[in-house]
Amino acid sequence: MSNPVYVAIDVPRLDAAKVLAEKVKGHVGGVKLGLEFFCAHGHHGVMELAHVGLPIFLDLKLHDIPNTVAGAMQAIHVLEPAIVTVHASGGRAMMEDAKAAAGENTKIVAVTMLTSLDENDLSRTGVAGSAHDQVMRLAELAEAAGLDGIVCSGQEVGSVHKQWKNGFFVVPGLRPAGSNVGDQKRVVTPRQARDDGASVLVIGRPISKAEDPLAAARAIEATL
Ligand SMILES: O=c1ccn([C@@H]2O[C@H](COP(=O)(O)O)[C@@H](O)[C@H]2O)c(=O)[nH]1
Numbered sequence: 503m504s505n506p507v508y509v510a511i512d513v514p515r516l517d518a519a520k521v522l523a524e525k526v527k528g529h530v531g532g533v534k535l536g537l538e539f540f541c542a543h544g545h546h547g548v549m550e551l552a553h554v555g556l557p558i559f560l561d562l563k564l565h566d567i568p569n570t571v572a573g574a575m576q577a578i579h580v581l582e583p584a585i586v587t588v589h590a591s592g593g594r595a596m597m598e599d600a601k602a603a604a605g606e607n608t609k610i611v612a613v614t615m616l617t618s619l620d621e622n623d624l625s626r627t628g629v630a631g632s633a634h635d636q637v638m639r640l641a642e643l644a645e646a647a648g649l650d651g652i653v654c655s656g657q658e659v660g661s662v663h664k665q666w667k668n669g670f671f672v673v674p675g676l677r678p679a680g681s682n683v684g685d686q687k688r689v690v691t692p693r694q695a696r697d698d699g700a701s702v703l704v705i706g707r708p709i710s711k712a713e714d715p716l717a718a719a720r721a722i723e724a725t726l
Pocket residue numbers: 510512536561613615616617618653654674675676684686704705706707708
């Protein structure tokens with residue numbers, strides 16, 4: 503089985519991003535580039551990181567009207583990302599148009615409820631009910647829109663996996679036992695997420711901020 507860990511490269515400098523990716527590349531399965539990286543370095547930065555030779559996950563969390571999101575998908579087509587994110591709350595038409603505009607080798611996955619949110623945060627946005635129910639509802643919408651899968655926390659991935667048997671599930675908010683959770687609220691260990699059916703494990707600071715990122719990536723790989 504290939505390594506399910508995608509290392510989140512949330513660092514502002516391109517040279518530091520390349521050094522980190524090169525350092526850990528033997529112990530992760532892919533590289534996740536998000537808003538911080540893409541806003542700073544754009545297409546050029548993604549092409550530079552592609553030289554590392556690992557699949558690229560563009561975590562852009564697109565959320566706009568369908569026509570605009572489809573245009574953004576077409577604009578990143580040339581980068582041949584393995585995975586791209588959109589927000590499920592953008593609605594079914596937006597997700598359908600995103601999928602239609604994507605390259606056939608790119609998986610489109612919908613962010614359901616950010617792992618930095620809990621039920622209090624959800625209720626402040628006007629949504630009553632549990633995180634679990636919100637994730638299940640948006641997963642159903644994403645599946646109906648023809649997406650490949652969703653992003654959810656490890657606390658929900660087991661239930662979603664039972665409902666959507668061949669879905670592709672991206673799980674961030676992962677922390678090796680005893681490590682600092684930071685701004686994440688719905689957290690599990692990488693091993694638990696994998697056992698519950700995660701397809702991709704997104705891990706950022708536990709590797710990127712470790713004193714020795716290579717040792718951290720190796721230690722996480724050994725738990726899987
Ligand atoms: O719900 C979500 C969606 C995306 N993310 C992204 O994953 C990484 C997690 O980084 P850590 O340092 O391991 O917390 C980060 O790039 C987020 O933008 C998420 O955390 N939760």
